[in-house]
Amino acid sequence: MEKDTLTLYPQGDLDMASAKKVKESLDSILCSRGGLKQLIINLGDVHFIDSSGLGMLIGCYKTMYGRQGKMMICDASDNVYRVLELSGMKKLMPVMRQESQKTARGESYGKR
Amino acid sequence: MGNDNRVELRVKSIGENVSLVRMMASGFLYPYDVTFDVLDEIKIALSEAVSNCMIHGYDNAEDQEVVVTMEVQNRHLTIQVQDTGVGIVDIARAMEPAFSTREEHMGLGFVFMQTFMDHIEVCSEPGKGTTVIMRKQLPAGEQQMSDAG
Ligand SMILES: Nc1ncnc2c1ncn2[C@@H]1O[C@H](COP(=O)(O)OP(=O)(O)OP(=O)(O)O)[C@@H](O)[C@H]1O
Ligand SMILES: [Mg+2]
Numbered sequence: 001m002e003k004d005t006l007t008l009y010p011q012g013d014l015d016m017a018s019a020k021k022v023k024e025s026l027d028s029i030l031c032s033r034g035g036l037k038q039l040i041i042n043l044g045d046v047h048f049i050d051s052s053g054l055g056m057l058i059g060c061y062k063t064m065y066g067r068q069g070k071m072m073i074c075d076a077s078d079n080v081y082r083v084l085e086l087s088g089m090k091k092l093m094p095v096m097r098q099e100s101q102k103t104a105r106g107e108s109y110g111k112r
Numbered sequence: 113m114g115n116d117n118r119v120e121l122r123v124k125s126i127g128e129n130v131s132l133v134r135m136m137a138s139g140f141l142y143p144y145d146v147t148f149d150v151l152d153e154i155k156i157a158l159s160e161a162v163s164n165c166m167i168h169g170y171d172n173a174e175d176q177e178v179v180v181t182m183e184v185q186n187r188h189l190t191i192q193v194q195d196t197g198v199g200i201v202d203i204a205r206a207m208e209p210a211f212s213t214r215e216e217h218m219g220l221g222f223v224f225m226q227t228f229m230d231h232i233e234v235c236s237e238p239g240k241g242t243t244v245i246m247r248k249q250l251p252a253g254e255q256q257m258s259d260a261g
Binding site: 013015016017018020048050051052054055058059079083086087107108109110 | 126127128130131134138141142143144145146147148149151152155156159160163166167216217218220221223224227253
C-alpha cells in the first residue's frame with residue numbers, strides 16, 4: 001500500500017534547536033500514522049548536522065524499529081555523510097549519499 | 113602577524129545561539145582561506161562544545177551564558193568554550209566514545225571534537241563549570257600555496 005511509505009525532506013542545519021523542532025513534527029506524524037512501515041529521510045537540503053541532529057534521527061529509527069518498520073536515509077551530501085558514517089548509523093539503517101555534489105569538496109572558502 | 117585575530121562572544125544559553133556561534137566562526141575564519149571541509153569540521157566541533165554547555169552544563173536552562181573565544185595566531189586556531197554550569201565529575205569517562213549521562217544522547221560530541229580538531233583539553237570542576245579548549249592548525253590556503261610555488 002502506498003500509504004505505508006513516507007519521505008521527509010528536512011531543510012537547513014540539523015542542530016540542537018532545529019532537531020528539536022523537526023522531532024516534534026515528526027513525532028506527531030509518526031503518531032498519526034501508526035500503519036507507517038517505511039520512513040525515508042531525504043537529507044538533500046541539509047548542509048550541516050551534529051550529534052543533536054544524529055540523536056533525532058536515531059530517535060526516529062527507534063520509533064520505526066519499535067513498530068517493525070524500516071527507515072533509511074538518502075541524498076546525504078559528503079559532509080553530512082561523513083558524520084553519519086562516523087556515528088555508526090550505517091550499521092542500523094541504509095544510508096545513501098548524494099549522487100552529484102552541489103558544492104565540490106576541497107573547494108576553497110574565504111578570501112582570495 | 114598582520115592576519116592574527118581574536119574574538120570573544122558571550123551568548124545566552126538558548127539553542128538558537130548554537131547556529132549563531134557557527135555563523136560567527138564562519139565570518140571569523142573567512143580571511144584564512146580554508147576549504148569548506150575544514151570549515152565544516154571546525155563548525156561541528158564548535159557546535160558540540162556549545163550545545164554540551166547548554167544541554168549538560170545548564171540542564172537546558174535558558175537564562176545562563178556561554179562564552180566562546182576564538183583566536184588565530186600564525187594560522188593556529190584556538191577555540192575556548194566555557195560555561196559556569198554543573199561541571200563534570202569524571203572527565204576521562206565523559207570523553208569515552210558513546211558515553212552519555214542522558215538517555216536520548218549518543219555520546220558522540222567529544223568523539224567529533226577529537227576527530228575534527230588537532231587537540232582538545234577539558235577543564236572542569238563539579239559545581240563550578242566546564243572549559244573546553246580545542247586547537248587546530250589551519251592548512252595553508254590556496255593563496256599561500258600559490259604564493260609559495
Ligand atoms: N559542558 C558540560 N557540562 C557538564 N557535563 C558535560 C559537559 N560537556 C559534556 N558533559 C558530559 O559529558 C558527557 C559526554 O558528552 P558528549 O558530548 O560526548 O556526549 P552527549 O552530549 O551525552 O551526547 P551527544 O553529544 O551525542 O548528543 C555528557 O553526557 C555529559 O555528562
Ligand atoms: Mg554532546
